[in-house]
Amino acid sequence: MHPAGGSCRYRNMDMSDYDAVLDLWRVSGFTIRPLTDTREGIERLLVRNPGLSIVALDGELLVGCALGSHDGRRGFLQHVAVSPASRGLGIATKIVDICLERFRALNLGWVHLDVVEGNDVAMSFWQRIGWGPRDELTRLSFCLLD
Numbered sequence: 685m686h687p688a689g690g691s692c693r694y695r696n697m698d699m700s701d702y703d704a705v706l707d708l709w710r711v712s713g714f715t716i717r718p719l720t721d722t723r724e725g726i727e728r729l730l731v732r733n734p735g736l737s738i739v740a741l742d743g744e745l746l747v748g749c750a751l752g753s754h755d756g757r758r759g760f761l762q763h764v765a766v767s768p769a770s771r772g773l774g775i776a777t778k779i780v781d782i783c784l785e786r787f788r789a790l791n792l793g794w795v796h797l798d799v800v801e802g803n804d805v806a807m808s809f810w811q812r813i814g815w816g817p818r819d820e821l822t823r824l825s826f827c828l829l830d
């Protein structure tokens with residue numbers, strides 16, 4: 685086990701984490717979505733999916749997070765990020781392990797996530813911890829925003 689991955693404290697995300705999580709997403713280069721990444725949007729996700737979103741704390745400092753959700757059949761992970769200064773220490777691996785444990789407890793068969801084209805670090809990370817593409821599937825989406 686990497687030292688910081690093991691020495692961080694991990695707990696369920698709650699709304700008191702929102703500002704720090706938003707900072708982490710911004711510094712991680714995520715697009716902050718209108719509606720769904722607002723305080724109201726994140727609160728809605730947390731209320732609908734108790735115990736599936738996890739944060740990592742190094743002392744008082746929030747250094748990692750993942751949003752987990754499910755629709756009753758499949759699980760979803762989104763916005764998995766670790767602070768630049770804390771990367772490479774096993775923190776994301778530990779966060780994802782906790783999420784998977786929670787998904788298993790809900791008897792979900794698959795967990796899905798999206799990786800933005802060209803995010804090679806993310807692809808290396810996910811493949812290293814056992815995730816892979818579903819070559820037989822193509823994701824189609826419909827945007828509800830005007």
Ligand SMILES: CC(C)(COP(=O)(O)OP(=O)(O)OC[C@H]1O[C@@H](n2cnc3c(N)ncnc32)[C@H](O)[C@@H]1OP(=O)(O)O)[C@@H](O)C(=O)NCCC(=O)NCCS
Pocket residue numbers: 712763764765766767770771772773774775776777778797798799800803805806808809810812813
């Ligand atoms: C991807 C990310 C979450 C990984 O977090 P992390 O805490 O540094 O990851 P871990 O330390 O648990 O790494 C586990 C394994 O992933 C791989 N990995 C992690 N970072 C890597 C990098 N920069 N280059 C290549 N492989 C990497 C390694 O194989 C590593 O295992 P090892 O240290 O034993 O070699 C982090 O880099 C990040 O926040 N990136 C920006 C946000 C992002 O792109 N998120 C993913 C969206 S899909």
